Amino acid sequence: MPDLTPLYSLVPKALPFECLEARFMQRALVGLLLLAPMSAAMGVQVVNFRMAFFADAISHSAFAGVALGLLLSLDPHWTMPAFALLVGLTIMAAQRRSALSSDTVIGVFFSAVVAFGIAVVSRDRNVARDMQRFLYGDILTVSDRDILCLALLFLVLMVFESWSYNRLLYIGLNPILAEAHQVRVGPYQYLYAGLLSLVVIFSVWAVGVLLVTALLILPAATARNLARSAGSMFWWALLTSVVSALCGLLLSAQDWAGTATGASIILVAFVGFALSAGVAVLRGQRAA
Amino acid sequence: MACACPKHARSSVASSPVAVAFEEVTVVLGGVHVLDGVTASVPAGGSTAIVGPNGAGKTTLLLALLGQVRHRGHIRVSGTADGRRPRIGYVPQRLAFDRGLPMTVSEFMVMGWQRLPLWFGQRREAAVRARELLAEVQAEALCGRRLGALSGGELQRVLLALALGQTPDLLVMDEPAAGVDFHGELVFCEILERQRRQRGFTQLMVSHDLATVTHHATHVICLNRRVAAEGPPREVLTTENLTAVFGLHMGLVDRRAMPDGKTQCSSSCCTGKPDA
Numbered sequence: 001m002p003d004l005t006p007l008y009s010l011v012p013k014a015l016p017f018e019c020l021e022a023r024f025m026q027r028a029l030v031g032l033l034l035l036a037p038m039s040a041a042m043g044v045q046v047v048n049f050r051m052a053f054f055a056d057a058i059s060h061s062a063f064a065g066v067a068l069g070l071l072l073s074l075d076p077h078w079t080m081p082a083f084a085l086l087v088g089l090t091i092m093a094a095q096r097r098s099a100l101s102s103d104t105v106i107g108v109f110f111s112a113v114v115a116f117g118i119a120v121v122s123r124d125r126n127v128a129r130d131m132q133r134f135l136y137g138d139i140l141t142v143s144d145r146d147i148l149c150l151a152l153l154f155l156v157l158m159v160f161e162s163w164s165y166n167r168l169l170y171i172g173l174n175p176i177l178a179e180a181h182q183v184r185v186g187p188y189q190y191l192y193a194g195l196l197s198l199v200v201i202f203s204v205w206a207v208g209v210l211l212v213t214a215l216l217i218l219p220a221a222t223a224r225n226l227a228r229s230a231g232s233m234f235w236w237a238l239l240t241s242v243v244s245a246l247c248g249l250l251l252s253a254q255d256w257a258g259t260a261t262g263a264s265i266i267l268v269a270f271v272g273f274a275l276s277a278g279v280a281v282l283r284g285q286r287a288a
Numbered sequence: 289m290a291c292a293c294p295k296h297a298r299s300s301v302a303s304s305p306v307a308v309a310f311e312e313v314t315v316v317l318g319g320v321h322v323l324d325g326v327t328a329s330v331p332a333g334g335s336t337a338i339v340g341p342n343g344a345g346k347t348t349l350l351l352a353l354l355g356q357v358r359h360r361g362h363i364r365v366s367g368t369a370d371g372r373r374p375r376i377g378y379v380p381q382r383l384a385f386d387r388g389l390p391m392t393v394s395e396f397m398v399m400g401w402q403r404l405p406l407w408f409g410q411r412r413e414a415a416v417r418a419r420e421l422l423a424e425v426q427a428e429a430l431c432g433r434r435l436g437a438l439s440g441g442e443l444q445r446v447l448l449a450l451a452l453g454q455t456p457d458l459l460v461m462d463e464p465a466a467g468v469d470f471h472g473e474l475v476f477c478e479i480l481e482r483q484r485r486q487r488g489f490t491q492l493m494v495s496h497d498l499a500t501v502t503h504h505a506t507h508v509i510c511l512n513r514r515v516a517a518e519g520p521p522r523e524v525l526t527t528e529n530l531t532a533v534f535g536l537h538m539g540l541v542d543r544r545a546m547p548d549g550k551t552q553c554s555s556s557c558c559t560g561k562p563d564a
Contacts (some may be wrong), residue, residue: 099318165407166399166404166405170399173383174384176354177383178400179355181400181451182375224388224389224390227390229391230395231395231406231408231410
């Protein structure tokens with residue numbers, strides 16, 4: 001495994017805060033700087049595709065992913081993303097084929113994966129206690145291996161977004177129109193669902209199952225309030241997400257705060273959203 | 289209802305090659321036969337209208353053509369003269385989309401052609417092409433407007449520009465002027481007629497508006513789950529056929545008022561007589 005020390009040593013030079021001198025904080029910051037742009041980019045499409053419930057279902061599959069690891073005696077770090085990927089692609093396949101509404105299909109899988117996870121985890125009280133870290137997330141325990149996995153996912157995802165952003169906008173706007181105009185809707189939807197599943201499950205480590213959807217939605221919603229075009233929406237989401245992640249991490253490390261990092265990030269993102277909503281109202285008033 | 293279109297439609301050309309052939313097309317949704325053995329043809333280069341009452345399966349037939357609905361039977365779309373697959377342009381009835389999306393009309397036009405992500409801006413040549421297409425449908429001024437802020441008529445013109453951007457061999461439209469006011473419909477119909485003549489594409493349109501059909505169609509398919517009648521408007525839009533398909537029809541089409549090869553409605557805009 002490559003030595004990431006030179007990378008971590010850049011953190012206190014770039015951001016000379018006392019709390020960033022600890023290695024676990026440097027690691028957390030690097031992890032968040034990889035995760036925040038990914039969640040922003042995917043979040044823009046989550047809002048366009050109205051896939052918030054889908055993201056919620058994937059995040060809740062974290063329990064089942066861990067449970068599967070326990071059952072098969074495998075490292076949950078591998079079973080969680082693998083299971084999330086499986087669930088994401090299965091939901092997408094079912095949505096495309098079923099006559100049931102999208103929400104109903106996701107609801108069915110959501111309940112099934114949660115029930116499976118709880119059933120297995122509840123058999124062992126020690127494991128059930130350990131599940132708390134998935135509920136609330138813990139970016140401060142991220143390892144070098146996690147950072148490398150995130151970096152790899154970051155590369156893949158940014159290549160995909162660069163190649164597909166316009167097509168995904170087309171599909172999000174109206175899939176029938178997109179398909180009639182020679183956009184291959186199916187492959188894009190499956191690729192997007194698979195990558196979103198992976199981003200969601202990595203985000204669970206950072207902010208926890210309960211807040212992962214907020215990490216996707218809040219920057220995108222803020223971007224919608226501020227952006228005047230589909231192109232600038234991406235940059236606003238990116239900026240909001242990265243600033244929220246940085247501020248949230250720094251705030252949570254202050255003695256007077258002492259809050260969970262994930263929750264702090266989401267609270268900062270919400271403040272950003274509230275401000276952007278104010279800007280949107282003012283713009284609307286001017287237009288009127 | 290007033291007619292909104294100019295009176296320069298041409299008659300159906302029976303000997304024209306066929307652009308689309310529907311052969312025994314059947315669609316069953318939830319146990320209901322939405323389409324039941326539909327056999328009809330769309331002459332190449334013409335303007336074909338599918339008319340019928342609500343629930344007749346008009347939109348379903350278009351969706352089957354676009355591959356969006358599973359069906360039995362065959363839908364054959366003829367290749368072009370140079371042997372390639374025909375390109376399709378599609379104008380939906382009412383684009384169901386999120387009006388809160390901050391997307392400009394120009395971005396909407398460009399996103400289908402440009403691979404470079406829009407967050408890096410629009411390529412100059414793509415933006416110029418978008419502006420030219422919008423100018424063709426008298427919508428150049430809308431280029432920088434937000435898509436969600438367009439009126440129904442403006443949106444339909446932008447959708448037509450988007451479909452024309454496909455350089456279609458077959459233009460498929462699902463009630464393109466539905467919900468558009470009188471003036472908007474007039475403008476839309478004029479643009480459509482001009483574009484079809486200039487570009488020579490085959491046009492297939494679903495319409496509720498018999499006045500529009502009588503003015504613009506060169507070929508009509510009367511549909512009510514099955515094909516009730518098919519052919520040139522003056523032969524198909526008879527009182528007998530319309531009564532059979534629609535029940536009590538509105539009397540918009542006066543067959544005796546149709547000169548050879550031309551169609552004409554009995555509305556005041558065409559007859560020159562004021563409304564009673």
